[in-house]
Amino acid sequence: MMKVDVSEILAARGISKTFFDPTFGENVHALNEISLSIRAHEFVSVIGPSGCGKSTFLRIVAGLDRPTAGEIRVSGNKVTGPGADRGMVFQEYALLPWKTTQANVEFGLRLKGVARDERARVARRFIDLVGLAGFENKYPHQLSGGMRQRAAVARVLANNPTVLLMDEPFAAVDAMTRQRLQEELTVITATERTTVLFVTHAIDEAVFLSDRVVALSGRPGRIVEDIEIDLPRPRQWSELVRDPRFQHYRDLLTAKIERTGASAEAHS
Amino acid sequence: MTTLTRARWTPLAMTRNLGRELLPFAVGVAVWQVLSSLNIWPPVLFPSPLQVFQAFIADLGSGVLLTNLGVSLKSLGLGFLVGAAIAVPLGYLMGLNRASRDFFDPLVNLLQAIPGLAWIPFAILWFGLGQGAVTFIIVMSVFFPVLHNLLTGIRTVQPVLIEAVQTLGARRMDVITHVIFPATLPNLMTGIRLGIAFGFRSLVGGEMIASTDGIGYAIFNAQQYFQSARIVVGMLAIGITWLLMDRFILRPIEQRTTMRWGLMRDGLENT
Numbered sequence: 001m002m003k004v005d006v007s008e009i010l011a012a013r014g015i016s017k018t019f020f021d022p023t024f025g026e027n028v029h030a031l032n033e034i035s036l037s038i039r040a041h042e043f044v045s046v047i048g049p050s051g052c053g054k055s056t057f058l059r060i061v062a063g064l065d066r067p068t069a070g071e072i073r074v075s076g077n078k079v080t081g082p083g084a085d086r087g088m089v090f091q092e093y094a095l096l097p098w099k100t101t102q103a104n105v106e107f108g109l110r111l112k113g114v115a116r117d118e119r120a121r122v123a124r125r126f127i128d129l130v131g132l133a134g135f136e137n138k139y140p141h142q143l144s145g146g147m148r149q150r151a152a153v154a155r156v157l158a159n160n161p162t163v164l165l166m167d168e169p170f171a172a173v174d175a176m177t178r179q180r181l182q183e184e185l186t187v188i189t190a191t192e193r194t195t196v197l198f199v200t201h202a203i204d205e206a207v208f209l210s211d212r213v214v215a216l217s218g219r220p221g222r223i224v225e226d227i228e229i230d231l232p233r234p235r236q237w238s239e240l241v242r243d244p245r246f247q248h249y250r251d252l253l254t255a256k257i258e259r260t261g262a263s264a265e266a267h268s
Numbered sequence: 269m270t271t272l273t274r275a276r277w278t279p280l281a282m283t284r285n286l287g288r289e290l291l292p293f294a295v296g297v298a299v300w301q302v303l304s305s306l307n308i309w310p311p312v313l314f315p316s317p318l319q320v321f322q323a324f325i326a327d328l329g330s331g332v333l334l335t336n337l338g339v340s341l342k343s344l345g346l347g348f349l350v351g352a353a354i355a356v357p358l359g360y361l362m363g364l365n366r367a368s369r370d371f372f373d374p375l376v377n378l379l380q381a382i383p384g385l386a387w388i389p390f391a392i393l394w395f396g397l398g399q400g401a402v403t404f405i406i407v408m409s410v411f412f413p414v415l416h417n418l419l420t421g422i423r424t425v426q427p428v429l430i431e432a433v434q435t436l437g438a439r440r441m442d443v444i445t446h447v448i449f450p451a452t453l454p455n456l457m458t459g460i461r462l463g464i465a466f467g468f469r470s471l472v473g474g475e476m477i478a479s480t481d482g483i484g485y486a487i488f489n490a491q492q493y494f495q496s497a498r499i500v501v502g503m504l505a506i507g508i509t510w511l512l513m514d515r516f517i518l519r520p521i522e523q524r525t526t527m528r529w530g531l532m533r534d535g536l537e538n539t
Contacts, residue, residue: 062435064434083435084435086435088431090428094431096446098451139529141529141530155436159436
């Protein structure tokens with residue numbers, strides 16, 4: 001009998017990806033047999049050296065790319081393309097420039113046909129939640145980078161996805177803003193009990209945010225580490241940096257990635 | 269930060285804005301006056317502002333100017349509408365569908381190098397002398413810049429915007445209406461501007477050859493009688509008509525859309 005975990009929200013089974021790179025005129029083996037299971041309300045980060053295919057993996061989960069082999073299931077349903085159950089936050093914010101904050105956050109609900117009053121109410125709640133009250137009628141170009149990313153998070157959360165996908169969402173903002181956004185994200189996902197799959201190359205960030213960190217090797221990416229992060233919540237940078245356990249996780253993952261990343265580079 | 273600073277509607281500010289807008293024209297007229305006062309060329313080769321103004325009053329009083337302008341604008345308007353009405357749907361079809369792009373692209377490429385005015389002989393054969401022929405030439409001139417710019421717009425839509433709305437549940441039709449249409453608006457506006465500008469060129473050229481009324485014909489006719497001042501009246505009528513269309517139709521559309529969304533700016537001095 002196969003044991004079925006009822007709380008399993010997302011299941012990746014043997015995901016491999018090979019694609020043709022036109023610049024080098026050769027096939028690239030990006031991902032090798034990635035299997036991963038994410039439970040409800042879990043915050044999981046995927047880290048790895050650049051080029052390890054972590055973003056490709058996230059895009060496959062989102063349904064934006066197709067795996068060469070393997071399958072993704074979300075709440076038991078096989079992923080065949082993008083869908084509202086897997087809302088994604090991108091590094092480039094990707095807000096619609098022609099819509100105000102309010103209209104951007106309402107957008108997913110509008111596509112679902114939710115009534116005007118109801119979606120305005122939901123949008124306002126999430127705009128408040130990410131700290132953008134007062135900026136409802138601003139267009140994206142009138143917001144700072146940090147504010148744009150808050151709006152992008154609110155836009156996906158308002159749509160109530162089964163799993164929130166985040167692709168290096170804080171890589172483009174300055175260091176101070178990044179730490180604030182990270183702290184806010186841990187609070188928001190805790191209150192909303194969001195299931196998150198987060199991709200980053202920053203080990204600190206992954207340890208700070210996550211319940212679990214999955215490390216991929218250099219290309220072709222395969223899972224080389226999968227550890228639970230046993231740190232108290234809510235988390236604050238000011239406290240966590242002094243916590244020896246935080247340093248332990250960070251050093252462990254750094255060593256692991258450096259080793260596998262270096263070996264991958266030696267191969268190529 | 270905001271690119272759109274809305275002027276306050278106080279009388280003083282309005283006067284100041286109007287002054288700022290009219291200043292370049294005042295300088296232009298002044299230079300023109302100085303040059304003609306130097307009497308380097310005879311008035312028939314270089315009419316003075318006053319002579320042109322007098323010719324303008326005369327043509328306005330006789331009704332000739334407005335009649336010709338009306339005829340020309342009707343051809344231009346109709347030609348533009350027909351040209352754009354074919355170019356815009358075809359542009360979206362070609363931009364969104366590989367098979368139609370592969371089919372139409374070679375044809376469009378072949379035809380777009382042919383100037384609108386090259387169609388004059390056939391336009392006259394098919395429509396006879398008159399505004400029908402002129403309108404046809406304008407259609408052929410408006411079509412390509414509108415299509416070409418629209419295609420550029422579709423090709424430069426950021427893929428991440430499409431992917432983002434797809435993860436919010438957008439289907440193909442939602443992507444087209446909420447992403448592709450607004451994203452292509454800046455290029456569409458450029459296409460429309462160029463389309464109208466090309467349309468004006470063909471209008472004047474077409475009327476000189478293929479018509480017996482309209483502003484282009486009036487310019488051509490004035491030349492036959494050495495009425496230099498009336499030539500300038502016709503030229504300025506075209507320029508001023510374009511300025512008014514830009515100021516009161518195209519700019520307001522852009523200010524409410526592309527400039528408001530931060531997709532287009534007046535210049536780079538504030539960055």
